[in-house]
Amino acid sequence: MTNQTSGTSRPRRSAKPTIADVAALAGVSVSAVSKVVNGRSGISAPTRQRVLDAADKLRWSPSVTAVALRGARTRAIGMVAGRSSDLLATDPHFTVLISGIERELAPADYGLLLHIVGEEPGAEERAYRRLAAERRVDGVILTESRIDDPRFELLRQLRLPAVLVGVPWQADPVVSVQAAGQEAGVRAAVRHLVELGHREIAYVSGPEDRVHTVFRRRIFESTLAGLGLRPGPVLISDFSAQGAVAATEELLAAPAERRPTAVLFANDTMAVAAMNAARRLGFEVPRDLSVIGYDDLPLGEWVYPRLTTIGQDLFRLGQATAAKMFRLLDPALAVAEPPPLRPPELVVRESTGPATPL
Amino acid sequence: MTNQTSGTSRPRRSAKPTIADVAALAGVSVSAVSKVVNGRSGISAPTRQRVLDAADKLRWSPSVTAVALRGARTRAIGMVAGRSSDLLATDPHFTVLISGIERELAPADYGLLLHIVGEEPGAEERAYRRLAAERRVDGVILTESRIDDPRFELLRQLRLPAVLVGVPWQADPVVSVQAAGQEAGVRAAVRHLVELGHREIAYVSGPEDRVHTVFRRRIFESTLAGLGLRPGPVLISDFSAQGAVAATEELLAAPAERRPTAVLFANDTMAVAAMNAARRLGFEVPRDLSVIGYDDLPLGEWVYPRLTTIGQDLFRLGQATAAKMFRLLDPALAVAEPPPLRPPELVVRESTGPATPL
DNA sequence: ATGAAAGCGCTAACAA
DNA sequence: TTGTTAGCGCTTTCAT
Numbered sequence: 001m002t003n004q005t006s007g008t009s010r011p012r013r014s015a016k017p018t019i020a021d022v023a024a025l026a027g028v029s030v031s032a033v034s035k036v037v038n039g040r041s042g043i044s045a046p047t048r049q050r051v052l053d054a055a056d057k058l059r060w061s062p063s064v065t066a067v068a069l070r071g072a073r074t075r076a077i078g079m080v081a082g083r084s085s086d087l088l089a090t091d092p093h094f095t096v097l098i099s100g101i102e103r104e105l106a107p108a109d110y111g112l113l114l115h116i117v118g119e120e121p122g123a124e125e126r127a128y129r130r131l132a133a134e135r136r137v138d139g140v141i142l143t144e145s146r147i148d149d150p151r152f153e154l155l156r157q158l159r160l161p162a163v164l165v166g167v168p169w170q171a172d173p174v175v176s177v178q179a180a181g182q183e184a185g186v187r188a189a190v191r192h193l194v195e196l197g198h199r200e201i202a203y204v205s206g207p208e209d210r211v212h213t214v215f216r217r218r219i220f221e222s223t224l225a226g227l228g229l230r231p232g233p234v235l236i237s238d239f240s241a242q243g244a245v246a247a248t249e250e251l252l253a254a255p256a257e258r259r260p261t262a263v264l265f266a267n268d269t270m271a272v273a274a275m276n277a278a279r280r281l282g283f284e285v286p287r288d289l290s291v292i293g294y295d296d297l298p299l300g301e302w303v304y305p306r307l308t309t310i311g312q313d314l315f316r317l318g319q320a321t322a323a324k325m326f327r328l329l330d331p332a333l334a335v336a337e338p339p340p341l342r343p344p345e346l347v348v349r350e351s352t353g354p355a356t357p358l
Numbered sequence: 359m360t361n362q363t364s365g366t367s368r369p370r371r372s373a374k375p376t377i378a379d380v381a382a383l384a385g386v387s388v389s390a391v392s393k394v395v396n397g398r399s400g401i402s403a404p405t406r407q408r409v410l411d412a413a414d415k416l417r418w419s420p421s422v423t424a425v426a427l428r429g430a431r432t433r434a435i436g437m438v439a440g441r442s443s444d445l446l447a448t449d450p451h452f453t454v455l456i457s458g459i460e461r462e463l464a465p466a467d468y469g470l471l472l473h474i475v476g477e478e479p480g481a482e483e484r485a486y487r488r489l490a491a492e493r494r495v496d497g498v499i500l501t502e503s504r505i506d507d508p509r510f511e512l513l514r515q516l517r518l519p520a521v522l523v524g525v526p527w528q529a530d531p532v533v534s535v536q537a538a539g540q541e542a543g544v545r546a547a548v549r550h551l552v553e554l555g556h557r558e559i560a561y562v563s564g565p566e567d568r569v570h571t572v573f574r575r576r577i578f579e580s581t582l583a584g585l586g587l588r589p590g591p592v593l594i595s596d597f598s599a600q601g602a603v604a605a606t607e608e609l610l611a612a613p614a615e616r617r618p619t620a621v622l623f624a625n626d627t628m629a630v631a632a633m634n635a636a637r638r639l640g641f642e643v644p645r646d647l648s649v650i651g652y653d654d655l656p657l658g659e660w661v662y663p664r665l666t667t668i669g670q671d672l673f674r675l676g677q678a679t680a681a682k683m684f685r686l687l688d689p690a691l692a693v694a695e696p697p698p699l700r701p702p703e704l705v706v707r708e709s710t711g712p713a714t715p716l
Numbered sequence: 717a718t719g720a721a722a723g724c725g726c727t728a729a730c731a732a
Numbered sequence: 733t734t735g736t737t738a739g740c741g742c743t744t745t746c747a748t
Contacts (some may be wrong), residue, residue: 016493016517020723029735034727042733064492065426066725074423075492076471085457085673089450090656099443102474106485111471111494113434116460127464134422134433135374135741136469159374222748241660276662298448302599304634315443376741387719392743400717424741427724468722719748724741731736 017058026054034194100318108164128354145211184346185310186219197355202232202260204247244270245277261355268293286353305350312344375416386410436495458676486687489515503569543668543702544577555713560590562605590618602628603635603694626651642709663708670702
């Protein structure tokens with residue numbers, strides 16, 4: 001009765017049930033159970049039902065660990081965020097993206113394994129190497145495409161399936177996800193400002209090694225050129241609020257005739273920080289300075305004045321990315337086609353207004 | 359030569375190396391390799407070195423999957439966020455906390471498996487059940503303690519080690535992490551306002567089923583009572599910016615003699631949204647209304663006016679939580695003692711000022 | 717000090 | 733249709 005001898009029989013103590021317990025309870029073999037849970041053929045209806053009942057009763061579901069070891073999927077996707085936590089805290093960009101990814105992963109019973117590494121050189125590479133060596137994930141999602149991104153080669157070498165969120169640089173050998181017509185947003189923003197009479201328009205960009213940053217700056221310049229205008233000052237900043245404040249101070253310190261009357265920022269957080277900095281310097285938005293952000297985060301709705309921004313649906317972008325990953329790993333995983341991506345578009349609110357003549 | 363017969367020998371194709379490859383290269387047995395990587399005794403120095411070299415050369419590290427199956431750790435901690443993604447996007451609270459957790463997990467080679475589930479009833483429970491049934495994680499971190507939190511019983515039943523971030527309700531049977539002296543923050547904030555001459559002080563709290571919310575409201579009320587004052591209006595809101603805006607509109611709509619001259623909010627995001635809402639209604643902060651937030655997120659530094667808030671070091675709280683989890687799972691994992699937690703303290707900036715006499 | 721071998725829970729070939 | 737069994741990569745007795 002109180003025996004605990006080896007594999008004698010079924011009365012397990014109280015540990016987690018295994019496939020063997022289910023098989024025993026259903027009175028079938030383990031392989032029968034396996035076939036049922038994996039939807040393989042060659043199982044009679046009554047048997048299937050008995051297995052299902054047993055599994056249900058025992059609250060059993062296959063151990064991902066064992067399945068993974070067996071060579072199949074780990075049912076996890078990795079993501080390495082190489083940003084300082086401070087930046088992460090300021091800019092919800094990532095959070096929204098991750099939420100979108102999750103929304104797609106969850107129904108497929110996939111998890112997201114997150115690694116937030118600092119910006120120390122090598123930290124990111126180490127994280128990917130470990131993910132691969134330990135066979136922890138089926139693939140990784142990359143964000144913030146970089147020019148000549150070293151991660152692509154690394155991942156190829158590591159044989160880790162990867163999907164990039166956003167704009168690839170040249171013919172980068174990694175699957176990427178983005179809406180067509182990326183240039184629409186910045187283009188519309190510039191036109192909007194020009195229509196409002198602005199002639200001296202500044203651009204505050206993120207670090208120059210980021211693809212999207214460079215890409216957008218080029219659109220900015222070419223749109224202006226197409227309108228026969230010359231671009232105002234272009235400042236390279238980081239993505240931080242402090243960076244935006246510093247840039248704003250610099251821009252507004254210029255003599256009035258060279259001072260920009262409008263600024264485009266690389267993200268909403270920077271734009272909002274800039275509005276506040278401007279006000280602190282005695283400039284009123286949008287009367288003295290028009291400001292445009294990027295991303296259309298909820299933030300923009302409740303600041304004062306409400307932020308005019310270039311909207312992209314990051315949540316949906318996350319979804320699409322995860323879906324692409326599924327298609328890459330195993331088309332059977334991609335249940336439903338996610339909603340299509342829309343190009344970024346200008347959301348006009350209150351932070352832009354007519355240029356005030358000097 | 360071109361054989362691919364079974365376990366004949368070593369010339370693996372190009373797949374990931376296994377412990378056997380390392381053993382072969384080092385000319386030892388697999389168990390020797392295992393002992394070396396696990397720091398077991400009974401290995402001579404030269405052997406250890408040969409193994410290390412071989413592992414290094416092959417860029418091998420143990421498969422977490424196999425280790426986990428073997429019954430040891432999965433080297434992953436789970437976290438289920440039961441918030442709408444919109445709230446997540448607005449309030450970086452979570453992000454900072456997660457960064458802190460990560461900082462502690464990473465050196466121990468632990469990953470964070472994140473599940474963002476919506477607010478549909480049952481979604482959260484399902485997520486935990488799956489985490490447990492699939493044996494995906496060694497333990498879970500819980501946030502946002504709730505009154506009579508059903509998760510504790512669930513997790514106990516699931517035999518899933520859990521650590522709670524923040525204030526437990528009564529004698530909840532879950533390990534929890536928080537700094538001593540939680541009441542210090544709100545208490546100092548109330549005193550600060552009273553010293554500035556405010557007598558009609560409002561409180562806008564989060565949902566009433568949250569422990570920290572109720573806890574803070576009580577401190578608010580008791581501090582005021584201790585000062586011989588009666589609390590102003592207490593509004594129950596959600597944690598959203600919209601909620602804060604609505605609450606502010608309600609508060610400011612009151613006739614002047616009953617209108618609060620200061621408000622405490624449940625978090626920084628709400629406070630900032632409220633400042634903007636007030637301005638939109640023609641009230642200037644802090645002249646007409648003093649505003650205090652909670653958390654001390656970076657946001658508060660660059661809004662205008664700069665936000666007075668109750669600071670708690672969420673990053674460090676995350677670290678401490680992960681450390682506690684390690685201690686719970688296996689004291690050997692807890693490498694260094696994390697820095698001690700400090701009680702929340704008032705950070706006075708620009709959003710609070712003297713009460714303007716009627 | 718070192719190695720052989722038995723599983724951990726599962727899947728998939730192969731038998732029956 | 734059903735069951736038996738050999739591993740997946742690793743750790744851990746138990747021999748040697």
